[in-house]
Amino acid sequence: MGSLTDIGVSAGINILSALGFLLAFAVLRIQPINDRVYFPKWYLKGTRSSPRHLGTVFSKFVNADLSTYIRFLNWMPAALKMPEPELIEHAGLDSAVYVRIYLLGLKIFVPIAVLAFTVLVPVNWTSGTLENEKGLSYDQIDKLSISNLGKGSKRFWAHIVMAYVFTFWTFYVLYHEYKVITTMRLRFLANQNRRPDQYTVLVRNVPPDPDESVSEHVEHFFAVNHRDHYLTHQIVYNANHLSGLVEKKKGLKNWLIYYENQHAKNPTKKPTMKTGLWGLWGKRVDAIEYYKKAIEELCKQEDEERQKVITDPNSIMPAAFVSFKTRWGAAVCAQTQQTSNPTVWLTEWAPEPRDVYWANLAIPFVGLSIRRLLMSVLLFFLTFFFMVPIAIVQSLANLDDIERLLPFLKPIIERNSLKSVIQGFLPGIVLKIFLILLPTILMTMSKIEGHISLSGLDRRTASKYYLFLFVNVFLGSVITGTAFQQLDNFIHQSASKIPEIVGESIPMKATFFMSFIMVDGWAGVAAEVLRLKPLVMFHIKNAFLVRTELDREQAMDPGGLDFYYSEPRLQLYFLLGLVYAVVTPILLPFIIVFFSLAYVVFRHQIINVYNQQYESGAQFWPDVQRRLVIAVIVSQILLLGLLSTQEAEKSTVVLLPLPVLSIWFHYVCKGRFEPAFVKFPLQDAMVKDTLEQAHNPTFNLREYLKGAYVHPVFQRNDIYELVAIDEEEKNPIVVTKRQSRMNTPVGSKFNSSSGTNEGDFSRMPPT
C-alpha cells in the first residue's frame, strides 16, 4: 500500500490536471467562436443565435472583456441554479433523472463517510496491531483501515454493526429514490402533451396469410379483436438498403460542398481529384462535376429503391404500428396477449418515433432467441477471454514486423531511444484501442440481439458493459491476472474461498483505487466538460463544410449522455464506495469529490450541451437500481470473505443475513415500483382520455397520427430536398417561401412528395 505522501502527490497532480481542464474550459467557453460547441442545446432550442452577428470582427472570435475571465468558475453555480421541474422541461426526464444518480451517490456516501470517520477510523487507528508487529512495513493509510485490527479482534464487531447500518441507510436512500423517480415518471407521463406513442402499439410477427396482405391482415385482426378501439395502422417497410443509399448520398454531398467552397474561395482554379481509392490513384477529374454526377446517379438509384420498397410486397415486414382511438385501448392492447400462439401478434408499447431503431424492425422474430443465445455466449467469451485476441494482435504489432512491411520507416524506428519507447507503448496502445472500441462492440452486439428501440439498446448495452467492467476492472484489479486466469482460479476454488481471496486483497488495493478515482473520475469528468473532440470537429467542419446557417446547425455535435457508456462506469464508483465504506473509509472522500464534481459538470452539460436523441421517461431506472443492489450484495459478500480470513469466523455468521435481506429488498422494490416503468396503468390512460375528450372533443386523431411512424428515410427526404431548396433559393428559378423545418413536430414532417406510401391509410374505412 502506498504512503500518505504518495497519495498526496498523486492527488495534487490530478487536482492540478482537473483544474487545468476546468480553466481551459472556462477560457474557451466564453470565446464567441466556440459558442456553438459549448451551448448547442440553446441553439437547437432556438433561443440563442450566433454571437458573430454583433460587434467587431475581432470580438466575433475572441472575448476581450477581461472581467468575464475573472469569474471563470461562475458556470458552476449557474448549472446548479435551474430548478428540477424546469430542467425536466428543458432537457427531458431522462437527463434530469440521470444527473440524480450523481446526487444519489452524495446522498448515500456523505452520511456513510461521516459515520465511518467518527466510528470506524478511530476504532482502526487506536488498535495498534500493525505498530506492535515488527518487521512489517505499514503506513498511515493502513493504520486507518481494517488491516490495523489484529486477527480475531473484538473490534470487528464495530465493523459488523456498521455494515448493517450502512446497508440499511443505502436501502432507505435507494427505496426513497426509486419512489421519487417513479412519481416523477408518472407525473411526467401524465403531464405530457399528446404524443403519437401514447396511442400506438407495435405489433410484431404478424402471421402470413395466403389471401390478405400484411396491411389487410392487421386491419382485420384488430378491427375484430379490439372492435371498439382500433383506429388505424402503419405498416413497416424494410428500408435498410434505402437508408444505406441515403447515408451514402449524404457523404457525397459533403464532399461536393467541400469542393464548391474551395472553388468559391479560389474561383480561378477548378478543384480536381483522383477517382481511385481514397483519392490516391486513378484518373484526375473535375471534382465538382464528378460529385454532381455521382449524386444525380445516386438520386436515381434512391428513387428506384424507394419505388421498389413501396411496391414490392417482399419489402413489407410482418410488423405494424397499430393506433387506437384512446390511450385506454392502446394500453389494453400493449399489455395483453392477442392469440393463443404467443409467438405471433406480439404487441408492445411503441417507442416514441425518434426512439425507434428502424433497422431491427425488419428482423423476423424466428431467429431472435438464437441471436440472443449466440450473443450471450459471445459476451461470455468477450468478458473472460478478450485478452486472447488482444495478445495475438499485440504480438503481431511488434516493430520488426512493421519494419519488414514498411521498410522506409526503418531509419526512424532504429534510433534506439525511440524504438524502446514505441516497443513499450505499442501493446498498451492496442489494448487502449480495444477498450475505446469496446462500448461500440457491445452496442453492435445489442443491435444484433434485435431490440427495437434506441433506449432498449442503451439499456442492454449498459448491462453488458457493466459485466465487463466488473470482471475486468474491479475483480481484475483486486486479484491481478487476466480474467481468464481468474475464471480458472474461481472454478477450481471452493465457493467459500472465492470471497475470501477477493476480500483479503481488498484492503491492499485501496491506494490503487484512490488513484483510479482521481485519474478516471476527477480528471475524466473535468475533461468531459472541455469537449475537446467536438471542439476540434466543429472548427474543422466550420472551415470546410459550412455555407449556410443550417449547415452550421448541422455541424454542431451536441452529443448526448450516452447512457450505455457512462452509466456502467459510474456504477463502478458506487461499487468502490460500498466495498470500501467498511474496509478503508479513507477512500470515501475521494468518491464524494467525484460525485460532487460530476454532478455539477453533467448538470451543466445537460443544460447547455447535450441533445438527447430520445425521451424514454427514465425507463432505465430499474436497471440502475438493480446494479446498485448488486454492488451492495458484492460489498457484503466481500466483507464476509475478508472477515472470515481474520479469524473472526464466528462473528461473520452475523453478516450472513445481509445478502439475503438485500435480495429480498431487491424483489420488494421490483414488485413495488418496476411495473410503473414497464406498463401503463389503465386508470391514468382513462383519466387522460376523459380530460382530452372534454377539452377537445372534435380533435382529428387519425389525421394527427398519420405518418407519425413512417420510416425516417421517407421523412428525411425533406431535409435533402431542403438542401436542394437552399440552392434554388440562391439561384431561384421560382421564388419559394419554404423554411427550415428542422424544429417542426415530427407529425407534420411527412409531406406529400412521399405520399405513395400513404396508400395504406387512405384505404382504411372511417371506423
Place this chain on the structure above:
Amino acid sequence: MGSLTDIGVSAGINILSALGFLLAFAVLRIQPINDRVYFPKWYLKGTRSSPRHLGTVFSKFVNADLSTYIRFLNWMPAALKMPEPELIEHAGLDSAVYVRIYLLGLKIFVPIAVLAFTVLVPVNWTSGTLENEKGLSYDQIDKLSISNLGKGSKRFWAHIVMAYVFTFWTFYVLYHEYKVITTMRLRFLANQNRRPDQYTVLVRNVPPDPDESVSEHVEHFFAVNHRDHYLTHQIVYNANHLSGLVEKKKGLKNWLIYYENQHAKNPTKKPTMKTGLWGLWGKRVDAIEYYKKAIEELCKQEDEERQKVITDPNSIMPAAFVSFKTRWGAAVCAQTQQTSNPTVWLTEWAPEPRDVYWANLAIPFVGLSIRRLLMSVLLFFLTFFFMVPIAIVQSLANLDDIERLLPFLKPIIERNSLKSVIQGFLPGIVLKIFLILLPTILMTMSKIEGHISLSGLDRRTASKYYLFLFVNVFLGSVITGTAFQQLDNFIHQSASKIPEIVGESIPMKATFFMSFIMVDGWAGVAAEVLRLKPLVMFHIKNAFLVRTELDREQAMDPGGLDFYYSEPRLQLYFLLGLVYAVVTPILLPFIIVFFSLAYVVFRHQIINVYNQQYESGAQFWPDVQRRLVIAVIVSQILLLGLLSTQEAEKSTVVLLPLPVLSIWFHYVCKGRFEPAFVKFPLQDAMVKDTLEQAHNPTFNLREYLKGAYVHPVFQRNDIYELVAIDEEEKNPIVVTKRQSRMNTPVGSKFNSSSGTNEGDFSRMPPT
C-alpha cells in the same frame, strides 16, 4: 455395487410383493361391499348405484361369481381403453394431463434404452478394464456400466455422443409434449361451457377510502376504468372464524349420529359419555342429549357470527371478485395494471369457485413479501438442517425416558429382546413420521405464503417438495451424509469439484437406486391401487356413522391426485433415468417398468376413483417442464463431473455446450408456450363472446354470476340444512319435496336463506 444375483433376488421379492398387492386389489375390488371404495368416481357421477339393492344378502357383500376371479387383471386393459377425449370429459384435463407424464416417461426412456442397449452396453461390456485389474472386486453390473472403461479411454467418445443424442431426443419429446399439452389446454378452454371464472377477476388490495365502503369503492373504480365492460362484483368476507365453527359443528354432528346409531341398535340402553378430555374424565352424561345441546349452542353461535360477518365492516376484506359483461373485458382486466401504484388494485384471473382457497383471501397484501421471505428462509433450513430437530426428538424418544414417564410399561419394555428391537426401530420411526408429515408441513408453509387458489398451493408445495427430495433423497443417497454435511462440503469445495464428487459416486449407487425404484416405485404404485387406508376408513365409517345414502356418499373418500405430493416423487424417476442413461443404462428397464405400471394404475385410478377438487386446465405443466429440464441439466453436469475424473478432461470440453443449450431450450419453450398457461388470449375470448352472443343473446349473465363467488360457509349452510331436512323427512311435520343438491351446479346452490349478503348485488344499478 451389488451383484446381478442380489438385484435378481431383490427384483423377485419386489415383483412378488407388487403382484401380491395387485392380486389383493383384484380380489377386493370385485366384492360388492368394497364397490364404493374402488369406484367412487362413478357414484359421484351418479352413473352407478349401490349394488346392495340387488340379489341375496350374501351376494350383497361377497362376490360369488368365480369366473370374475379368473380375469383378475382385466382392469388393466379396461383402464387403457377409454380414449383421451372421453377421459378429459370424465376426469378433467388436470388428471388426463397428469397421467400423460407417465406416458412421457415411456416416450423419453424407451428409445433411449434401446439405443443405450445397442450402443453403450456393448461398448462398456467389451472394454475389459475391470477384468484386467486384479484385486478389484467387480461384477456384471459394473461391467455394463461406464466404470468398465479405463481412465482416458477413447471409448468415452461413445458416451459423449450418446449424451448429445439423448439430450436432443429428450428436448424433442419435451417440446412436442409441451406443444400438445398447450393445444389440449386451449381446446379445453375453448370447448368449456360457460363458467363463472371466465367472466371474473379477483381484485386484491383495494385501497381504503374514507368516504366509501369497499363495495362502493370497487364498483365506482371499475365502472369508471372499465366503463363498457364492468358488470357486477362480489365482496369477500373474512369468514375464517365462521368456517372454524362450521367445522366444529360437523365434528359434533358425527358424534351425535354415532350415538344415535348406538341407541337405535340397542334401544334399551341410553348411550352415555364423560365430558372431560377425550371422554376419559369428567361427569357421565347422556351422550345424545349432550351433543344435541352442544350443537344447538353452536348453531346459535354460528348464526351470531354469520350476522356479525355480514354486518361488521371490519370483516369485509379489501378484495372482491369483479365480473364483466364479456370474457374479453375480464381478460383485459386480468392482464393489465389498473393504477400507477402497482401494490393496489391487483387483478388476476379468479380461480374457479371450487379452487379458491378462501382462508388466504383475508390476508392483507402488505405482509405477503415478508411472509415469502420467511418461508424461503425456513425452507432452506428445513431442507438442509431438518436432521437437527429429528435428532433431538430421537434422543428424547429413548426407552429410559419413556420408562421414567410411564413406569407401568417397564415390565414389558424390560424384556431384553423387545427392548433392543424397539431401541433400534424408534429413531427410524421418528424419521419416518417426519417424512410422512413433510408434505403437509410444506403445504402449510405454502398456505402461509398466501396463495389464493388450491391449484397454486399445490404447485408451490410441489416445488418445495422437489427441492427437498433432490437434496435429501438424490444427493443424500449419492454422497452419504446428512444434507448439512453436504452443504458444508459443497461450500468448502471448488465449483468444479462438486460435480466431480457427485459424478464419481454416481455409478457406484446404481444398485441402490435400482432397489429404490423397485421398492418405492413398483411396490408403491401397486399399493396405491389397493387404497388400503380409504378401504379401512370407509368400513369404519360405514359401521358407525352411515344412516342415509347421503351419509354413505359422504363416507366415500375418493381422494385425488395430490399433485403437491406425487409429482415431485415422480420427477425423481425422470432424474434417475436421465442421470443413469449414459452412465449405467441397465437401470433404464427398471424405470420403464415403473412408468408402464404407474401409467396403467393411475389411469385406472382417475377413471374409477379420484375426484379432483378443482380443475385448473393443466396449469401445472410449466412446472413439470421446468423440473424436467432441471433434471436434464443436472444429468449433464454430473456426466461432466464424472468424465473429468476419468482423465478424459479434454473430451469433456465437448460436453460444456450441453447445459448452455439446455438453459436456452428452457427459455425457448417458456417463451413459446408458457403464456398459454398464464394469460387468456383476447382473440379466443372474443370468439367465445361472439359465439355466445349469437347463440344466446338474451342470456342473463348477472343472474348467472350471482352468488358464484360466495364464501362456502354461506353456501355449505344448505348442506347442513339438508341434514336437518333429512331428519324432518323421517319425522315429517310438513311434507317436503326437497332433494339432495350435491350435484347441482354451484351457481344455483346459493339460496335465499343467506340472502342478506346479496345486498351488494341488489344495490347495483343495471349497467
